[in-house]
Amino acid sequence: MFSMAIRQNSPGTNEMTFFDVITRGLKRRPIRTGLTLLGIAVGIAAVVALIGLSRGLVTSWTAGMKSRGTDIVVHNMRGSLTPKPFPAATRDRIAHLPGVAATCMILVDLMSVENAELMIVSGREWGCFAWENLKVVSGRMPKDQMERAVLLGTTAADVLKKKVGDTVQIETEELTVVGIVEGAAFVENGSIILSLPLLQQVTGNQDKISAIDVRVAAGTNDAEIRRLCEEMSRLIPEAHADPAGEHLAHTEGYRVINAMSWGTSLLAILVGVLGVTNTMLMSVFERRQEIAILLALGWKRSRIVRMILWESAMLGLLGGIIGVGLGVIGVHLMQAAPAIRGLLEPDLSFNLILMAVTIAVCVGVLSGFYPAWRSSRLTPSLALHG
Numbered sequence: 001m002f003s004m005a006i007r008q009n010s011p012g013t014n015e016m017t018f019f020d021v022i023t024r025g026l027k028r029r030p031i032r033t034g035l036t037l038l039g040i041a042v043g044i045a046a047v048v049a050l051i052g053l054s055r056g057l058v059t060s061w062t063a064g065m066k067s068r069g070t071d072i073v074v075h076n077m078r079g080s081l082t083p084k085p086f087p088a089a090t091r092d093r094i095a096h097l098p099g100v101a102a103t104c105m106i107l108v109d110l111m112s113v114e115n116a117e118l119m120i121v122s123g124r125e126w127g128c129f130a131w132e133n134l135k136v137v138s139g140r141m142p143k144d145q146m147e148r149a150v151l152l153g154t155t156a157a158d159v160l161k162k163k164v165g166d167t168v169q170i171e172t173e174e175l176t177v178v179g180i181v182e183g184a185a186f187v188e189n190g191s192i193i194l195s196l197p198l199l200q201q202v203t204g205n206q207d208k209i210s211a212i213d214v215r216v217a218a219g220t221n222d223a224e225i226r227r228l229c230e231e232m233s234r235l236i237p238e239a240h241a242d243p244a245g246e247h248l249a250h251t252e253g254y255r256v257i258n259a260m261s262w263g264t265s266l267l268a269i270l271v272g273v274l275g276v277t278n279t280m281l282m283s284v285f286e287r288r289q290e291i292a293i294l295l296a297l298g299w300k301r302s303r304i305v306r307m308i309l310w311e312s313a314m315l316g317l318l319g320g321i322i323g324v325g326l327g328v329i330g331v332h333l334m335q336a337a338p339a340i341r342g343l344l345e346p347d348l349s350f351n352l353i354l355m356a357v358t359i360a361v362c363v364g365v366l367s368g369f370y371p372a373w374r375s376s377r378l379t380p381s382l383a384l385h386g
Helices: 002-006 018-027 030-068 088-093 154-160 196-203 222-235 252-286 288-296 301-335 350-376 380-384
Strands: 072-075 100-113 116-124 135-139 149-153 167-170 173-182 191-195 211-216 240-243
Touching (some): 018 030, 018 301, 030 252, 030 350, 072 222, 088 100, 100 196, 116 196, 149 154, 154 173, 173 196, 191 196, 211 222, 222 240, 252 288, 252 301, 288 301, 288 380, 301 350
Parallel strands (some): 116 191, 149 173
Antiparallel strands (some): 072 211, 072 240, 100 116, 149 191, 167 173
16 A cells, blocks of 8 residues: 555665655656656747847857957947948047047848858958958958958858859859958858948948947946947937947847747747646646545645645756757757858857756746645545545
């Protein structure tokens, strides 16, 4: 009998521990437990994959800015993820501000290039500091700003399947690949890089830029950088200045992506909540006599509640661990997809993994409250029923 297994035993006799009682409940119906774990795992995998990708968008572009030595970005991308062009002449309003060491005009866009659905195309002011971080792996740098040539980041060259000497079509123009470069950042390596005047001509954006990268004077602190941003935003009302790394997170487009990622993840988690609740309710129903025996042997109702909550928490923990594994695999599969390859590097930080597992455990505990309450309402007299 079950009562014999949990009684106080004489020395040398095996005794079932509280942990054994918990795991026994989960092992009773292995298929049902497995399906419940899968439901939780899918929700947690969605959190890891979608949030990891959305955070990776910010961290990847931030790393790209830092690799170029950019401290401030002047842009016009509040309502989208791609900046809107504004007059290049606006650079003159801020170039001589105290604390500004150098500026670099940029025209950047996401566009379809040959077999790549989305590719970063970056036109940079000739001779500015944004070229300094590029290390030539093969080939050479363009001779001057008017040479009809492009550089490919290592990832971009792999995606486009191009080598030095090949041509790449941007819009209606055929441009020669003169070099393959390493940019010390994932976004840089996934870019097509050319001179600003050439990209302006190819895209029909003469005298237009989409960003001004600003390098501040050595020794400038964060507070001074923010004051510079405020001054630049005042001087260029058609654009906005943000510290490098913050400009993307402040855009409406990124907020929408982040909200959609969380919304999709929470819907998947809700399915897991319902699955755990159903599993624990069925477990309580099937173990009514067992729970009644425990009550008859002196277990307090609070201990019965803890037992059910521990079972549901364990379901959440195991589901969370499985979900993290599935999420990491899913992220790497999505990262290799042609549509986003080279655009971003997912953020699979320890904090994200810990948050996902914590959410899973919380899902388990919350899902177990009602079944635990139901189990505490059983009476010891049920132990007399066969």
